[in-house]
Amino acid sequence: MTLAIDVGKGTQDVLLTDKLDENVVKMVLPSPTRIVADKIRQVEGDLLCTGNTMGGGPVSKVIKNHVRSNDVVMVEEAARTLSDNLDFVRDMGIKIIDKEEVQDYNGYTKVEMGDLLLDEIHGFLDSIEIKQPEKIGIGVQDHGVAPEGISDRRYRFSYFKEVIQEKGLLKDLVFKEKTGRFSRIDSALSQLSSYESIALDSKIAAIIGCYQGGDEIVVDAGNGHFMAASIKENKLVGLFEHHTRMLDDDRITELIDKLIHGEITDDEVFGDGGHGAYVSESIEPEKIIVTGPRRDVMPNTINIEYAHPIGDVMMSGAVGIYKSFKLKEQNKN
Known part of the structure; x- marks a missing residue:
């Protein structure tokens, strides 16, 4: 049996099966970030965050609010939830410690962080x-640990560009081992090391979930x-x-048309406030799946065409x- 967990800002979408129907x-x-944020919101007094790197959003916001009036101590892995630049985290007033130091903070309320709530899921099953x-x-969204002076938007998209330039194999976007590049993905793989x-x-x-196997645009x-891909x-x-809130009908139409015709450029999307773009050739799509x-x-x-894999968007x-x-098992050579 395979357990698939797609972690988003609002929900975590969980599938357990040995076949697709x-x-x-x-x-x-x-989503874990909402669950952990709710736990921290209930803490009165000093806070100790243990565990792993996870998605930010709500949990980052509530930690930033908490440190205004209380001590906040985080182990390094958990602190990377706020920023991979740990000096930036320290500048917020947060103390970062090694895991071995956790026992020194027994008077603090401890909250464990992480994108995987495996104990809860296993218990339910x-x-x-x-x-x-x-x-x-x-599945988690990861911008990557951008080198100093490089935009995290640019850095996130640069790996996608490398894959297209190499062979365009979808399997090369799937990781079985730590990347050294994407901290949130690496943290999740560490937690899953026994599986x-x-x-x-x-x-x-x-x-990948919506792609049907032809020449397609998937949005x-x-x-x-x-995100829109030509396959x-x-x-x-x-x-x-790009960022959804920054797009209107005309811009979406223009960008997808340029993607289809192989004319979209990285500079125009990044300059427009998006992450980036890269295209190696044009496509005559049989369908546009959303x-x-x-x-x-x-x-x-x-x-x-709206996607509804196994009957559920x-x-x-x-x-x-x-x-x-x-995919990862295919074309191993």
């Missing part, structure tokens, strides 16, 4: 007598990020990523994670 175990749960997974995959496991960016997971219109003969030949919680932003002038990323196990 509609009669599977699937759950849409609050046990309670309804469902077989536990042998494989676990996770056969994979990790990948959640936007890429959604693209994931998320709450924060808008030709099972290879990624183009990609752009998923994501903000799919309503797509202009009605574009002929699109919320499972796009989780299905992509499940499919990524098989």
